[in-house]
Amino acid sequence: MAKILKVGVIGLGGIARGAHIPGYKALDNVTLVAGADVDPKARKAAREECGIPDVYDSYAEMLEKHPDLDLVSVCTGNRMHKDPTIAALKAGCHVLVEKPIAMNAQDGQAMVDAAKKYGRRLMVGVNCRFDAKSQALKRLIDDGALGEVYAAKAIATRRRGIPSWGVFSQKAESGGGPLIDIGVHCLDLAMYLMGYPKPVAVSGATYAKFGKRPPEDMIDWRWNPRKFDVEDYASAFVRLENHACLTLEASWASNIDHDVFNVEILGDKGGCTWNPCKLYSSRAGVLINLEPVRMPEVRSHSEEIRLYVDAILNDKETPAPAEQVLETQRILDGIYASSEKNQEVWLRKPPATRKKR
Ligand SMILES: NC(=O)c1ccc[n+]([C@@H]2O[C@H](COP(=O)([O-])OP(=O)(O)OC[C@H]3O[C@@H](n4cnc5c(N)ncnc54)[C@H](O)[C@@H]3O)[C@@H](O)[C@H]2O)c1
Incomplete structure (x- = not known):
């Protein structure tokens, strides 16, 4: 049975x-x-x-x-x-x-x-990697559609979206603000699409411009500004072991036109964005854009659970192994440390030289 x-x-x-x-x-x-x-x-x-x-x-x-x-x-x-x-x-x-x-x-x-x-x-x-767009891009990237991948941008920014409920704004309960709440999703997605090269160094800056003094345009906020001790905006630059780089931006509140959640990956043969799910390349001297015609309808959380159960029952690879996702936490820790020290932080021994790019 x-x-x-x-x-x-x-x-x-x-x-x-x-x-x-x-x-x-x-x-x-x-x-x-x-x-x-x-x-x-x-x-x-x-x-x-x-x-x-x-x-x-x-x-x-x-x-x-x-x-x-x-x-x-x-x-x-x-x-x-x-x-x-x-x-x-x-x-x-x-x-x-x-x-x-x-x-x-x-x-x-x-x-x-x-x-x-x-x-x-x-x-x-990390359910975002099980979304249909993510899986389509992963297959295309692994199939060589981008060539050598050397850079990524991960962005999860909101105009006015500081969570009002729960313990989001308390560092002792949450560990951080938008970086650890929503930044972790696009960071994992970018790293996953790149094949999870190990992070080597991080340079980051964090700010709290809205949570401590909510402006009049912020409606229905219910946290205590005096207890708000996490960032509401963060920006970071990450060096990866294969000499690729990644930038990450995460905010719960910032003066931008609209909320964004996206990942962009650049390779020497092509680039892609997650939303819209598109490839940017060239062929026969012509710049071309490509997009999937059909996508399966999956709910990323359900797909995550289905694949995990399947991996356990059928002895397949764990779809988001903790030892891999732990690297995103190393990056986040590095961003907080870098912001505090006001300098780049090395997570691993720096490579002796940079290869020709
Ligand atoms: N992947 C996603 O899309 C996603 C979305 C939302 C939340 N999350 C994550 O899920 C986690 C929970 O978030 P949530 O929104 O469900 O929060 P929640 O507050 O709605 O639920 C957490 C529950 O844990 C219970 N709890 C606290 N201490 C406990 C203990 N010692 N033993 C047993 N239960 C305990 C609380 O009573 C509460 O019911 C967070 O880490 C959050 O980052 C992930």
């Missing part, structure tokens, strides 16, 4: 009920058996609206009562990624932890080490 994975969910809030639970429920090779949340309202909703039969106020108790769980989604806030992930790995479960991997790379490394120690697969919920 085909194996059915037993799944538990830790943290039963927005992303769990909006994406993970529906993603698992759509599959016939998993069964959702348990959940845990410290909030009684979230537990009630998970039981009554999502039909999770067994819910707990403690994830430790959930893991203890269900020693046969195969897979756990960790959907708690950023500060609570590390401990439940390591506990679930130790209990013998594969773990899908939401993005960002952790509050910082040190915690992320501890999670990666635990996965290795307990022989389980740890994946990070």
Whole structure:
């Protein structure tokens, strides 16, 4: 009989009920058996609206009562990624932890080490790479459509979009502002499309121009400006081990025309953008643009879960392995450090020389 994975969910809030639970429920090779949340309202909703039969106020108790769980989604806030992930790995479960991997790379490394120690697969919920546009570009890039890839731009900027709810504006809870909230998505996507060359050095600057003094044009803001201690804008330049480079811009608020989420990749034979999903090249002396005619309709979160389950059941490569996504956290940590020191920060030993570009 085909194996059915037993799944538990830790943290039963927005992303769990909006994406993970529906993603698992759509599959016939998993069964959702348990959940845990410290909030009684979230537990009630998970039981009554999502039909999770067994819910707990403690994830430790959930893991203890269900020693046969195969897979756990960790959907708690950023500060609570590390401990439940390591506990679930130790209990013998594969773990899908939401993005960002952790509050910082040190915690992320501890999670990666635990996965290795307990022989389980740890994946990070960087769902943007499972979007149809991302997958189309990845296939084209891997097929050589861009030639040698040497530069990327990743951008996630909002005109006025500081989250008003939750703990987004508190560094001790979230680890950072738009960089770690939305920048991490376009950064992972750009790195994924480039084949994840290791970052070598980072130069960055962060600012908080709106969160500490919300302007009159900002409506319905509900955070405490005196407690706002994350950035609301960041810009960075990243050197990669293969001598390629990447720029990253992320904001929750900035004086721009409209919100942007995009990735641009440049190669010596062609370039591409994620939105619109297009290739820019030349052939026979003619500049040409190419775009896919048809795209599959997939929801990136559901696709992420489907591929992860398939990888576990059929011994395939983990689609967003934590040790890879940890590099994005190293970059983010580097940006914060560089901004504070006001200088470029080396993440790895610099290559002796730059090859001819
Ligand atoms: N990939 C995406 O598109 C995406 C979108 C939204 C959020 N996220 C990520 O998902 C995570 C959760 O975000 P959210 O919007 O669902 O937040 P949320 O606040 O709606 O849900 C988090 C839940 O975790 C619970 N919780 C806190 N401490 C706990 C503990 N010790 N044990 C069990 N439960 C606990 C809270 O009570 C809450 O119900 C964040 O890390 C966020 O970055 C990812």
